[in-house]
Amino acid sequence: MKIILVIVSLIGLVLTLLPSFLVFANAISWDTYLLLMNVGTIMWFVSAPFWMEKKDEA
Amino acid sequence: MKSKRGNVLVKKLDEINEFERTPVPPSKLKGAGSFWGMYAGEHTAGTEFVIGPLFVAHGVSAFDLVTGLLIGNLLAVLSWTFITGPIATRARITLYYFLEKIAGKKVTLLYNLVNALMFCGLAGAMIAVSATAIGIPFNLPMPSLNDFFPNSIGWIVAVIVVGAVTTAVAMFGYSVVAKFGKFAAPWMPLVFIASAVAVLPEIGVSSFSNFWEVAKERIWNGVPLEGQSKFTIWHIIFFSWFCNLAMHIGMADLSILRYAKKWYYGVTSSAGMFVGHYIAWLASGILYSLFLLESNNSLAFSPGQVAYRAAGIAGIACVIIAGWTTANPTIYRAGLALQAVMPKSKTWKVTMIIGAITTFAAFFPALVMRLLDFVSLYGLILMPMGAVIFTDFWLFPKLKLTQNYAEVRKIQFSWPVFLTWCITLLIAFLLPMEIYFKALPGWFIAIILYTVLSYFQQKVLVAKKEKEK
Numbered sequence: 001m002k003i004i005l006v007i008v009s010l011i012g013l014v015l016t017l018l019p020s021f022l023v024f025a026n027a028i029s030w031d032t033y034l035l036l037m038n039v040g041t042i043m044w045f046v047s048a049p050f051w052m053e054k055k056d057e058a
Numbered sequence: 059m060k061s062k063r064g065n066v067l068v069k070k071l072d073e074i075n076e077f078e079r080t081p082v083p084p085s086k087l088k089g090a091g092s093f094w095g096m097y098a099g100e101h102t103a104g105t106e107f108v109i110g111p112l113f114v115a116h117g118v119s120a121f122d123l124v125t126g127l128l129i130g131n132l133l134a135v136l137s138w139t140f141i142t143g144p145i146a147t148r149a150r151i152t153l154y155y156f157l158e159k160i161a162g163k164k165v166t167l168l169y170n171l172v173n174a175l176m177f178c179g180l181a182g183a184m185i186a187v188s189a190t191a192i193g194i195p196f197n198l199p200m201p202s203l204n205d206f207f208p209n210s211i212g213w214i215v216a217v218i219v220v221g222a223v224t225t226a227v228a229m230f231g232y233s234v235v236a237k238f239g240k241f242a243a244p245w246m247p248l249v250f251i252a253s254a255v256a257v258l259p260e261i262g263v264s265s266f267s268n269f270w271e272v273a274k275e276r277i278w279n280g281v282p283l284e285g286q287s288k289f290t291i292w293h294i295i296f297f298s299w300f301c302n303l304a305m306h307i308g309m310a311d312l313s314i315l316r317y318a319k320k321w322y323y324g325v326t327s328s329a330g331m332f333v334g335h336y337i338a339w340l341a342s343g344i345l346y347s348l349f350l351l352e353s354n355n356s357l358a359f360s361p362g363q364v365a366y367r368a369a370g371i372a373g374i375a376c377v378i379i380a381g382w383t384t385a386n387p388t389i390y391r392a393g394l395a396l397q398a399v400m401p402k403s404k405t406w407k408v409t410m411i412i413g414a415i416t417t418f419a420a421f422f423p424a425l426v427m428r429l430l431d432f433v434s435l436y437g438l439i440l441m442p443m444g445a446v447i448f449t450d451f452w453l454f455p456k457l458k459l460t461q462n463y464a465e466v467r468k469i470q471f472s473w474p475v476f477l478t479w480c481i482t483l484l485i486a487f488l489l490p491m492e493i494y495f496k497a498l499p500g501w502f503i504a505i506i507l508y509t510v511l512s513y514f515q516q517k518v519l520v521a522k523k524e525k526e527k
Binding site: 012013016017019020021023024026030033034037038040041044045048049052053 | 240248249253258259
């Protein structure tokens with residue numbers, strides 16, 4: 001379970017950063033960039049607390 | 059019920075004040091990994107949304123900024139590594155306990171009070187930054203760069219709302235926010251970087267190869283905005299070196315680095331300096347320059363709007379989270395510092411008082427617009443105590459003066475420390491230079507003053523008393 005949460009978090013971080021380079025390269029639209037960034041943000045915050053919390057407790 | 063709540067409070071405070079009056083035992087020492095993460099998280103905060111744009115407003119040139127930040131941040135890392143770290147890992151006690159041993163309880167209380175007031179100013183600036191973000195849906199008129207007083211009732215209402223929520227959370231749910239801040243730490247720098255990269259084409263950067271040309275002409279073009287002073291490379295070097303002066307040369311981070319396994323773990327502060335105080339400052343400057351281009355150099359200053367333009371909802375979230383997660387622990391720490399002055403008061407009551415002062419301070423946009431000056435003042439005021447600790451620890455054994463004199467002689471109020479503090483600040487304020495530069499001569503003045511005054515106290519006065527006997 002933990003490994004799935006970590007993967008979701010990492011994808012969230014990638015979606016937060018990568019679309020900006022794609023919009024810079026004119027590969028995606030501005031609206032798609034904003035959408036992907038928001039999705040990445042949500043993915044990070046709904047998954048990270050669970051595994052980061054457990055890591056701290058350990 | 060009352061005693062149960064009291065016990066919980068005492069337990070909470072005990073947890074926070076772990077090893078407050080004893081050296082950290084070897085079993086509790088931490089590896090470098092803990093410090094890399096801690097510094098990276100702590101130094102990417104709400105202030106970064108203000109500092110980067112203010113550099114642009116002060117007309118710094120691209121070369122001066124990039125080079126100045128490199129040198130200044132390196133000097134800050136070296137200060138943590140060679141000034142704070144070696145003392146922290148030899149003594150392994152907090153700044154407050156150190157001060158109590160050297161300066162006595164009363165001077166330490168005074169230090170706590172001043173520290174608390176400074177924390178209020180910092181937290182106030184963060185509340186104001188968050189208010190610029192929550193004002194967006196309501197179309198609030200934003201304060202401008204040269205504003206001192208609040209410019210609308212709407213601004214005051216926004217600040218009250220943010221201030222009240224922040225204070226309430228600091229009073230009752232501090233640990234939740236602290237945890238939330240930790241979760242946000244890896245995400246926040248990415249939002250800074252992403253939003254800056256995304257807006258580059260709109261500023262005129264078509265590929266990374268023409269970035270430098272555009273940066274020189276359109277981002278950091280070297281021309282200050284109306285009413286702003288001109289910044290040079292020296293301003294950038296000294297500001298980036300001394301913006302955390304209270305923490306490194308001022309020794310506040312003794313409380314953190316006393317847990318370090320090795321003396322050189324101060325080098326881990328480079329994670330905070332080169333992510334938060336380099337990349338994030340450059341990124342927020344880029345975002346602000348887009349705002350200036352689109353608004354024809356408008357003097358309105360709203361980090362919330364700037365972030366929303368570049369990163370949408372995620373940008374607003376970043377401003378609010380960055381501001382909130384900085385303001386909350388700051389209010390909480392200020393509360394603890396003030397509680398040391400009023401030990402009989404309950405923590406939540408003291409935190410409420412601090413929250414009210416902080417919210418009132420946030421009404422005044424000058425706190426944000428003059429953040430560079432405020433941060434420099436904050437470091438300068440607390441710096442002499444760091445110089446006192448440095449002198450007492452390293453120089454006194456060589457000069458055959460007694461270390462921790464207040465503890466040895468059971469003195470409550472050390473006049474050499476108090477006079478060193480006051481005279482150093484007086485001389486520093488009188489020095490004919492801008493506030494960013496005063497701390498460097500001030501540090502040497504403090505060392506000389508404390509050495510001379512302590513020599514007089516320990517050698518001349520004691521000899522005189524013994525002669526009289």
